[in-house]
Amino acid sequence: MGQSVTSQSFDLILRGGTVVNQDGIGAADIGVRDGRIAAIGDLSQASAGTERDCRGLHLLPGVIDSQVHFREPGLDHKEDLETGSRAAVMGGVTTVFEMPNTNPQTTTPEALADKVRRGHHRMHCDFAFWVGGTHENAADVAELERLPGAAGIKVFIGSSTGSLLVEDDAGIAEILKRIRRRAAFHAEDEAMLRERKPLRVPGDPSSHPVWRSPEAALKATQRLVRIARETGARIHVLHISTAEEMRFLADHKDVATAELTPHHLTLDGDEAYARLGTLVQMNPPVRDAAHREALWWGLTQGVADVLGSDHAPHTLEEKAKPYPDSPSGMTGVQTLVPIMLDHVAAGRLSLARFVDLTSAGPKRLFGLARKGRLAVGYDADVTVVDLKRRETITNGWIASRCGWTPYDGVAVTGWPVGTVVRGHAVMWEGSLETPSRGEVAKFEEAFPAR
Numbered sequence: 001m002g003q004s005v006t007s008q009s010f011d012l013i014l015r016g017g018t019v020v021n022q023d024g025i026g027a028a029d030i031g032v033r034d035g036r037i038a039a040i041g042d043l044s045q046a047s048a049g050t051e052r053d054c055r056g057l058h059l060l061p062g063v064i065d066s067q068v069h070f071r072e073p074g075l076d077h078k079e080d081l082e083t084g085s086r087a088a089v090m091g092g093v094t095t096v097f098e099m100p101n102t103n104p105q106t107t108t109p110e111a112l113a114d115k116v117r118r119g120h121h122r123m124h125c126d127f128a129f130w131v132g133g134t135h136e137n138a139a140d141v142a143e144l145e146r147l148p149g150a151a152g153i154k155v156f157i158g159s160s161t162g163s164l165l166v167e168d169d170a171g172i173a174e175i176l177k178r179i180r181r182r183a184a185f186h187a188e189d190e191a192m193l194r195e196r197k198p199l200r201v202p203g204d205p206s207s208h209p210v211w212r213s214p215e216a217a218l219k220a221t222q223r224l225v226r227i228a229r230e231t232g233a234r235i236h237v238l239h240i241s242t243a244e245e246m247r248f249l250a251d252h253k254d255v256a257t258a259e260l261t262p263h264h265l266t267l268d269g270d271e272a273y274a275r276l277g278t279l280v281q282m283n284p285p286v287r288d289a290a291h292r293e294a295l296w297w298g299l300t301q302g303v304a305d306v307l308g309s310d311h312a313p314h315t316l317e318e319k320a321k322p323y324p325d326s327p328s329g330m331t332g333v334q335t336l337v338p339i340m341l342d343h344v345a346a347g348r349l350s351l352a353r354f355v356d357l358t359s360a361g362p363k364r365l366f367g368l369a370r371k372g373r374l375a376v377g378y379d380a381d382v383t384v385v386d387l388k389r390r391e392t393i394t395n396g397w398i399a400s401r402c403g404w405t406p407y408d409g410v411a412v413t414g415w416p417v418g419t420v421v422r423g424h425a426v427m428w429e430g431s432l433e434t435p436s437r438g439e440v441a442k443f444e445e446a447f448p449a450r
Contacts, residue, residue: 010038010048012423014382017054020355021061021374030059032380035422039376052425054384057417058351061359061374062094062381066151066366067184067238067259067308068333070096072118074103079313079401081115084333085123085438087311087399089427091334092416094125094381095362095371095441097151100132101164107132109147116149116440123438124426125419126371126381130154130184132164138174145181149440151366152181152236157220158188158212158283165190169227176233181445182257182365184236187220187245188212188284205323206273209285214242217284221245221256228255236365239264239310241284243294250303257305257365258298260357262332262339263406265295272406278319278326279406282310299349299357306361307354309336313402331400335393335407341385341414351387367444384418391415 010031019028019040029043039046070084081098088096098115100106106115106129119127128151131144145153155175156164166172167190176183193216201207221237225248228235236257240246241264249258263282268289272280280286298304312329319326340358344351363372370379393407419427424434 008039008046010043010046012050012052012380012425013043013046013048014052014054014059014384014420015043017057017059017384019059019374020351025351030374030380030382032423035380036370037374037376037378037380040374050425052418052428056386058385058387059374060355060383060385061372062421063092063337063358063383064095064362064368064372065093065309065311065333065336066097066306066362067099068096068311069099069101069313069329071313072102073114078315081119081123082436083399083401084311085125085127085436086432087331087334089124089419089421089432090399090430092337092383092385092419093333094383094419094421095127096125096333097128097130100130100154105132105164106130107134107137109144112144112147112149119438120440121438122436124432124436125421125438126441127438128441128443133166133175133183134164135166135171138171138178141175142178142180145179146446148446150446153179153183154185155183156186157224158186158190158193158216167191169223172224173227173231176227176231176235179233181367182234182236184238185224186239187217187224187237189216189220189223192216192219200324202324203322205278205281205326206269208281208323209269209287212283212285214244214287214291217242218244218248221248225252225256238308239284240295240298240304241287241291243291246294246298246303250298250301253303258303259306259308260295260299260304261308261310262336263330265292265299265343266339267406268292276406278321278323279330279404281323281326281328282312282330283328296348299353304357305365307336307340307357309333313400315402316404331398331402331405334398334400335405337383337385337416338391338393338412338414339407341387342412345387345413369442369444371441380420380423382418382420383416384420385414386417387414389413389415
């Protein structure tokens with residue numbers, strides 16, 4: 001793979017690894033200069049200020065997690081931009097898109113700029129922020145979605161953590177008819193959720209997927225697709241959790257893209273609620289094995305476009321409240337890579353498909369500039385993994401402020417060994433190696449960052 005490059009010097013060479021990129025999988029070195037990939041191939045005659053031995057390891061395009069909740073500002077006791085991004089790089093993630101349901105909510109240019117300032121050289125990975133779409137800012141979304149640091153517009157049409165909510169068709173249409181980029185949606189039908197609230201059984205989190213039913217998710221997704229067609233908009237439906245949605249979205253790929261999460265692909269609600277209780281409580285819910293198998297169908301058949309962790313931490317004290325007073329959400333950014341590589345090891349998806357879902361897919365959907373591929377001229381974002389390494393995920397490994405994972409005690413095959421962000425080896429062999437140098441990601445459809 002690649003050409004022999006002699007007598008060149010680089011800032012960093014990743015030597016002897018197996019590179020996974022757009023022309024396949026093969027042995028190659030990667031040479032980095034000024035934070036970008038400068039050469040891919042045989043660099044045995046080249047030199048570098050820093051070299052990393054990658055023999056036996058695979059070099060993947062940097063993993064992009066396009067849905068995380070890092071809770072800053074306003075909810076910093078659960079997580080903040082530094083601790084959340086530390087968890088990201090410990091798990092091999094090089095770029096994150098963070099969600100707007102903070103306090104204050106990310107719904108104004110000022111709130112977005114504040115988050116960008118907070119993240120600059122304090123976050124360990126690169127970053128962008130979703131801007132919340134509301135009734136109040138609907139007239140401004142075309143400008144908001146193009147501001148520096150904006151990943152796009154995110155709309156909750158079913159209530160989750162926080163008070164961002166646009167549940168009516170007219171409100172959704174007001175946003176969709178103005179946007180030019182792809183907007184992301186939490187799709188659960190709010191009227192159905194209100195109507196079904198009596199189905200929640202106090203003290204029994206297994207009633208969570210009964211309350212937040214597959215029908216509520218499907219109805220919201222169907223409404224979204226109809227309004228997207230009427231307004232000529234592009235939509236991205238987050239955290240698909242039902243068989244019915246996956247089959248429906250297969251018929252509407254011209255307007256709608258779909259995200260899957262590791263927890264919906266991995267956990268079986270019939271078993272998980274009994275074992276983990278409120279720790280597995282999420283919106284939309286973890287469901288039974290029949291829905292999980294349908295999500296795998298959507299992944300293997302190409303209906304799903306990206307993986308996102310929906311990392312949504314709460315403290316163990318908060319999660320210990322009896323259902324339904326317990327909050328919905330779990331950690332996920334640090335476990336996305338090992339959990340999904342374990343599925344690769346088990347033969348459920350190929351390594352190429354994993355890369356498509358975690359780097360090429362986010363680039364394609366959201367228009368990231370210079371990210372999502374291992375190619376000359378692109379940012380030197382590399383997720384270095386050992387596909388054969390067996391490890392056990394533990395709460396003690398979790399860098400998130402809340403310090404727990406629903407996968408505590410789970411053995412996996414496949415492990416993140418290094419996280420390289422713009423040529424800086426931020427994490428290597430479980431240690432933070434570089435001071436935080438995270439910067440705002442750039443997009444092809446945004447105003448240039450100043």
